[in-house]
Amino acid sequence: MDSITQAVLGASIQGAMLGRWQGRKALLCGAMLGTLPDLDVVIDYGDAVAQMTYHRGFSHSLFVLSGAALLLTWLVRRWRPNPGYTGARMLLTIWLILVTHTLLDSFTSYGTQLLWPLTSPPIAWASIFIIDPLYTLPLLGAVLVGAVIGLGNKGLRWQYGALGLSSLYLAFTLAGQQMAEHRVQQALTRDGIQAEAMFSTPTPFNSLLWRVIVLDGERYHEVLVSWLDPQPPALQSLPRGLHWRESLRDSPQHARLEWFSRGILRYDRIGDQLVVTDLRMGMAGYHPFRFPMAEWRDDQWQPIAWVERRPMQRSDTARLLTLWQRIWNPQENVPVMAWAEELRR
Structure with missing residues (x-):
């Protein structure tokens, strides 16, 4: 956090x-x-x-x-x-x-x-976003009250109450995660898909709209699920680029990243570089951890000895607004496929 x-x-x-x-x-x-x-x-x-x-x-x-x-x-x-x-x-x-x-x-x-x-x-x-005001504000309020009125009986009650409320909120996020994964599993069963792995996490700054990644061989499915959705969601299928992974068999950085992320990665060739994206964090088209790990030289992929992170895209308030509207309206169009295309450049 x-x-x-x-x-x-x-x-x-x-x-x-x-x-x-x-x-x-x-x-x-x-x-x-x-x-x-x-x-x-x-x-x-x-x-x-x-x-x-x-x-x-x-x-x-x-x-x-x-x-x-x-x-x-x-x-x-x-x-x-x-x-x-x-x-x-x-x-x-x-x-x-x-x-x-x-x-x-x-x-x-x-x-x-x-x-x-x-x-x-x-x-x-992965049941809470790294910044979640609903978790932080009760604790911040209790600390400010304690700083103003002191930590007598009344000030202590504020601390106890804030700690209890924040713990209950964490339990609520776990319930939301279970809800999202259950609905996605229903969609997978409906479409006859056997998931290799599933990773679910809330979208930015809230615990009402969930983003679920499903690994499925050469593809992965990115799904948005809200508490207010009336039925299992539609799956949006994206290329994972798994065939590029073999080109990184001699890269210790790739081995380390694969261990760290439990293999929830995407691979893209961008120009003469092979870029690996950690899909767990961020959102389609906006992932903070992307690494060029090999370069095409002398007709073959050669691992990069010193890996640097690709510059992160600027946050887009219009996209955040779209996600916010999606919480309340299941019919809101979230162009996940179009956003994900930005990973190719």
Whole structure:
């Protein structure tokens, strides 16, 4: 999730757990601690694929963060002891702030390596968009109220209420995901398609309209599903370019990206470059993670040693408006096929 969300989540947790003794300082300390795992962004891992796939790695590991919580608790109790609460309460507070950060990241589509250093693929439950005002605003409101009126009984109730409300909202997003996948499965059964894999995630800034990717051999199907749709959706079939994958068999970056994304990739030849797109994030025609991984030289594809990310297209408010209208109107035409054609250039 975005840094503001992580900060207000951490602030609200520490406010609820230690605000009675620390006062408003709990909000500031919790906000700082809530963003700690994301400091790995300052590390230079290498090329663009490495930067993408090593982010949310060791610094988001449940094992590492549990150890960090123990260390931080020991340091705080040694240098800034407070007789008002126990070391166990301090440990639980720090551990909850760090672990909820990485768990919340796992609810997005990016991928979080919760079990690092184990080599299992990153976890991406993908039930919430990386920026979702309905999740963030209750927490932000509670933190602002706590900062104004303090963390007495009334201020604490705001923290408890916001944390409960945000947790219920996460449960609602999981229900929406199940709804979307169930309706898409109905459409697949109707059309006699056996899916190789399915990936579902909400469209930008909401949890009402869902985008479902279905892998089907050389093609994939991109489907939009709203809570208000009266019947299973129509499938829109797009070329996946899977036949290009063999050209990247000697590319370590491609192997890493395929592991990271669980193979939910698209391949396009653009000029003399072979471009690989992570389909999980963004929208048809607007995907933030696209990488030229091979060049056509001397009558053959040669892997690019240092991979850079292709420049991302600017956000298009007209498309966001189209998606917003699609939430409420199943008949709204969303030109997914036309948008996806932009991936060829």
